[in-house]
Amino acid sequence: MKEEILFCKGGGCTAKLGAGILESVLGKLPRPTDANLIVGFESSDDAAVYRLTDDIAFVQTLDFFPPMVEDPYTFGQIAAANALSDVYAMGGEVKTALNIVCFPETMDLNILGKILQGGSEKVMEAGGSLAGGHSINDTDVKYGLSVTGIVHPDRIFRNNTCREGDLLILTKPLGVGIVCTADRIGESSEEAMEKAIRSMTTLNKYAAEVFRKYDVHACTDITGFGFLGHLMEMVGDKYGAEIDSIEVPYIREAVHYANEFYITSAGQKNRNHIGDRVLFKDVPFAMEEILFDPQTSGGLLVSLSSEDARAAISEIEALGMPCGIVGKITGSEDKRIIVK
Structure with a gap:
């Protein structure tokens, strides 16, 4: 047997x-x-x-x-x-x-x-x-x-070459780790899981083809270290960032699952690793968890000038992808990531 x-x-x-x-x-x-x-x-x-x-x-x-x-x-x-x-x-x-x-x-x-x-x-x-x-x-x-x-050697997207004043574009919704955790214990809705699967199976090829038309200052994809972990790699010890949590795309059901503590140990590792450089201002617990949540096949996080970002986001939106201008790179006087 x-x-x-x-x-x-x-x-x-x-x-x-x-x-x-x-x-x-x-x-x-x-x-x-x-x-x-x-x-x-x-x-x-x-x-x-x-x-x-x-x-x-x-x-x-x-x-x-x-x-x-x-x-x-x-x-x-x-x-x-x-x-x-x-x-x-x-x-x-x-x-x-x-x-x-x-x-x-x-x-x-x-x-x-x-x-x-x-x-x-x-x-x-x-x-x-x-x-x-x-x-x-x-x-x-x-x-x-x-x-x-x-x-081309002169057109590489690097993850740590952002510039002060850049806007940040995220091309996929967050929360897939939380949704998959809820699904594993039988608590996720079919609709939420369908959204997570649709996101995870979508190639970043199409968004990348759009960004190659612009002067990308920095780029990374959001995976195991979560949105905030990969953003921290982007700003390094040179810059800070301000994130508008209202503009962050995420799977809506993930809020309920996070409030029910259907969260991952990997998300807590991410919080423990970089939490001292993140300042949340009146941000709900569930959104904190979504921003620390490890993503599988997550979207691109791209740092561009204000002009290029506003032009690129229109093209990304035309692809039908949940995306948004989620924040900006700030100067070296405050090297924290501030989430509002």
């Missing part, structure tokens, strides 16, 4: 190691010295970028995690969209992808087939070629991609 294996135990980007743990480990590693490595791990950016010629650099990234939804095909789509997103966050175009698979040999192989189908379709939608992969027998299911893209 085969051992019954639970497919969805809770995964996605909530399964990532906390930022504090990663900092303590990565800080001890030697820094690369190759001058052609334009972007490495020192800035906690979304992907590595390596210059090949004066006109071409390749973007390299990988991401994988356990399932956060019960349907294997949907899980494959989400995991692929999440991994592909890092290339878009760097301003690049997807070229090739390799599957990363951890799967129990005792589980129905049709489940694996559906996961890979979902992933393959997202790679094709991205305009890339799925060129192979690697698999191991594991006690639990995990899936993702290693992705390679290209970008």
